[in-house]
Amino acid sequence: MDRPETRFVWNGESALAYQVLGEAYPDLVYLPGTVSNVEMNWDHPTMSRFLHGLARSRRLIVIDPRGVGCSERSSPHDIWPLELIMEDVAVVLEEVGSERAAILATNQLGLVACMFAATYPGRTLAVILHGTRANYLWSEETPWEWTEERNEEMAENGGKWARSDALEDIRARDPSMADDLGYVQWWYRYGLLSEGLGSAVASYRKYMRTDIRPILPSIHVPVLVLVRPHARKGDPSWVRPAHYLAEHVPGAKIEELPGRDASLWIGDQAPVLRAIDAFLGDVRREESELGRVVSTVLFTDIVASTGKASELGDRGWGELVERHHAAVRALLERYRGVEVDTAGDGFFASFDGPARAIRCAQAIVDQVRHLGIEIRAGLHTGECEMIDGKVGGIAVNIGARLCAMADPGEVLVSSTVKDLVAGSGLVFEGRGEHALKGIPGEWRLWAVVPS
Secondary structure (H helix, E strand, C coil): CCCCCCEEEEECCEEEEEEEECCCCCEEEEECCCCCCCCHHHHCHHHHHHHHHHCCCCEEEEECCCECCCCCECCCCCCCCHHHHHHHHHHHHHHCCCCCEEEEEECCHHHHHHHHHHHCHHHEEEEEEECCCCECCCCCCCCCCCCHHHHHHHHHHCCCCCHHHHHHHHHHHCHHHCCCHHHHHHHHHHHHCCCCHHHHHHHHHHHHCCECHHHHHHCCCCEEEEECCCHHHHCHHHHHHHHHHHHHCCCCEEEECCCCCCCCCCCCHHHHHHHHHHHHHHHHCCCCCCCEEEEEEEEEEECCHHHHHHHHHHHHHHHHHHHHHHHHHHHHHHCCCEEEEEECCEEEEEECCHHHHHHHHHHHHHHHHCCCCCEEEEEEEEEEEEECCEEECHHHHHHHHHHHHCCCCCEEEEHHHHHHCCCCCCCEEEEEEEEECCEEEEEEEEEECCC
16 A cells, blocks of 8 residues: 655654645544554554545544654653653644644553643644543552552563564454464564663653543543453453543543454454544534633742842842843743733743643742742642633632742642653652642642752
């Protein structure tokens, strides 16, 4: 079959590989899991037939995620956070001139698709998920997930990839292909050429500690969850995560497909393609709710400002505030934050990525010390209302409460923020559970450890 050209676009110093197939509207972005290689997709007829099926009535954009396949590789010590992979998707879409696209994401990349949809609803037509789970560690809410010890065992096993491992993987994942020697050989090479073993283990550990459950209610684009309930012998740890996603994303639909193979492209592809075609056809006839987005909000406040103002006098204090504001605005620009408001000696800003927001807050803490002052900072990621072009809502109130509770020189974050930056290299110390004034429930807070 025809093999589309592999193209590259740069995001900073990293090259991102992608392919484009078909021309019709709407655009569909395909984000495979961490096993991906846009060139090798065409080396087996089953996969190539599936991709042509996806592109038969739309433009298909297949992306090798950062760190995988033909895109820029990562090292075990340089595993990029979700928000950067999400940014990569936006860069590819801009490169191919796509203003709005549906996203088909499998396995771990479904987390990226969910974050993208919540953060950029205006750029997301719809999301289709397969093999995705909202979190990877056992909890009372998700008792079908594995414990950290078992996940760690799986991570260690991921650092071994031999032909026998490929065969065992296929027997568990796609049993109908276990006797197809050509497919086994292709899958073995596909795994080898997708990701380095060390970075694969590090990447697994990053996703293992990522939890997007707090984000799910904030997704307001149409979502379809695909699952083959008889795959992996009906294991609850395979089936229940799909139903959990469908139950917790507003208005999401779930489609149960026939077959006992876990991979979408294996087995009878017709029901898969029909479900996707029907869903996207319905989406085009509906309007998505676009008035709410997920943002990370940052609040900062100068510590002991009243005493400092009294010490310096009106003129001296005014000059210090001007220098403080200039320093903060420069750092907001560097980390792509949006200044929402200033209230005297504090700042309120929003970001489309929590890791960038934390690093900006750390930079502000360090920078203003040169001015002889200390600040405190609070961050929260959540659903925000767009009011006259500015973010508002309960997420903003939570960010403000956290700032007020932070110690001098401290960056205090919610558990939501901490769970979304797994793999970023940021380190946290627990600050216990607290009641936030006017906010229901108890909130577990974390202080960012200075780098």
